[in-house]
Amino acid sequence: MTFQKLVEFKNSVEYEVVGYVVGESKPYKAEILAFRPLAMGEYLYMEYHGYRVLAFVATSITGSTIISRDLIDPRDVERLVKSVRVGERLFYHRGVVKILGSVNSDGYKLQIPSIPPPPGTEVYKAPKTVLESVFSPRKRNYVGVGVLLREPEVEVKVNINKIVSRHLGILAMTGMGKSNLVALIAKRVEELGGTIVIFDYHGEYTSLKNIVLIKPVLDPLKLTLDELARLLNIPRNATRQRMVLKECLDSTDFGSAKEFFNSMKRCVQGRIARYGASAQKVLDSLNVYEGFLKKVLKEDTGDVIERIAIGSINVVDLSELHLNHADAVIAHWLSRLLEARKASVWSNGEKGFPTPLIAVIEEAHVFLPADDETSTKSSASLVVREGRKFGLGLVVVSQRPRGLDPTILSQLGNLAILRIVHPEDQAYVARYCEPVMQDVMEELPGLNVGEAILLGEWVPIPAAAKIDLVSEKVSGMDIDAVAIWGSYLNKK
Incomplete structure (x- = not known):
């Protein structure tokens, strides 16, 4: 970069200098001293040794060398604050950033640079144009699911092909937006002409438009x-x-x-x-x-495969079944889906189920438990191992990650992690999924409803996103008990 271009670069409105690299750095991690507080999930940009690098704020710290923990009287703090001169800095802002990769001309393929950023490297707020080139690829297999949490003008797209080939885990505590994300993915798959089968244990997806509702009946x-x-x-x-x-x-x-x-x-x-x-x-x-x-x-219900509507959202309603019976139904479906896809691949589409598809297991900690053997776990284990080769993707949805079978969890190549508060759940996910953003696990309690960390092969780099709301999905939302009580009393 020439001196003239460097001046233009630094004076550009789009490029805001945030701070500088300080201390020791590594090719994948650096510490920065900033002019302002850093937001977890914020994207930053650096240039050094010919690399154009995107980084992600994993840890944000605000401190003071003046107002220290050694003070023992709050009146001392009061005097210090009141005696600060105009323009004098009372606080410092530090952050640890994860270096996500160097941006190439195609945008969506990033590689970790082999050289760490030297101390003194200027750190900028990531430009919108760079973020769009990474998170909003203009490719048919990428579909929009929301916007960047700290840059709401930038759309976040995910690679649907990678759900089919590498599977997906959607993990969060209850009420944080898991089923909304499932509904959104289902609608995006349908828009592409794809097929998805949702095993709905609580009847949460019956309010979606244009679904094919399937009763859980089997041929004995x-x-x-x-x-x-x-x-x-x-x-x-x-x-x-x-x-x-x-x-x-x-x-x-x-x-x-x-x-x-x-x-x-x-x-x-x-x-x-x-x-x-x-x-x-x-x-x-x-x-x-x-x-x-x-x-x-x-009798005479035929093969479950024959009841699937190709190019649609298929919902198998398990809400009236006991756990053991729902387990048997899901296991049967998964086994038949895998067999049908194998038959199709081996016969060049003349037999079996003709197109790739995605299966979704809600309440997965119940059907794929870590401490028990179920029929579904046996079938799902085959799907996560072999489904990639035959075009059968599995989506595992759970509010209790530590209750999930670790072998299945470790084979999910993609993750959407919404708010998780329990430390054991955080540690369990970090241990078995080996995400590149393990430091971010500590920040998960700070996520709000509908906010998620997206990890894995379905995104070019880890993304902190605000997920779009599927307005037609009303089942599964919190009940307004007070309104219901009032309505009932009025009727009485």
Whole structure:
């Protein structure tokens, strides 16, 4: 850069000098002394050794060498504040910044420079033009989900292809905007002509427009042993009960689904002499759950794959199911989705499900727990390992990250982390997801509703964003109890 251009650069309205690099720095991290307070999530810009570098404020500190912690009387502070001369600096502002990468001509491909910024390097507020080149790529596979938290004029776009190939975790405490982000992603996928299947455990997505609502009914003849055992509430460690169930599934000629329960009961009854109490417990489960399961297991329902509307938001409504039954339903769907995508890839689209798709598991800490084995966890483990090759992406949504299976969590290549207060949740995410922004974990309690840190391959660099609101999604929002009480009293 010539001297003339450097002068023009520094005098430009767009380039505000924020401060200078001080102390020791590394290629990926530096400390700066600033003229003003730094906001967590703010983007900064530096130029050194031929690099044009973007950085992210990970830690912001305001202190004073005059008003120190050694003071023991608040009146001393009062006298110091009142005696400060006009123009004298009472505070200093420091910050630790994460160096995100050097901006190339294409904007959305950044690489960490091999050389750290030298002390004295000028640090600027990141120009809007640079931020737009990074966060708002003009490519079809990038879709808008919000704006930068500290630069609301800059749109944040995410790469939908990376959700399909690398999966996504949406993590936050309850009420912070997880389901709103799911609804937004679903709408963006639909706009691209894509297909998404949401397993809705609390009926939160039924208010979305243009959805295909699917009842959670399964063909009993297409169930696996584990899925049927889960529906009958037979534990995994009940090996003899499961043996009885397996023998009857393998040996019975059902003829049709209408004969399923009667045929199963006859078969199990015939094994009581051999298996004793174990077979009797299976028979008792069939009798106890038959009435309810007939609402879930129905003859001639066909393959669940046939009920998916291509190019639409498909919502499988699990709100009326017990946990074990919902677990079996989700597991069955995930297994069939993966099998159908494999068949399509291997047959060049002649069989199976013809297009890539995304599956969303709400309340994932319940269905993918760290301390228990579920049918869904078994199926989801296959999806996160193999789905990338066959065009099946998995979105895991949870308000309790520390309750999630660590193996599945560690294989999520993308994250949207909204407000998390519990230290154990913060530490759990940092440990298993290895985000490049671990320092930011300490700042997560400071996020407001709808604000998120986006990490992973679906964004060019980590982004602190304000997520767009899906106004049509009203389910799942906080209930106005006072208004409801008043309305009820008026009606009375």
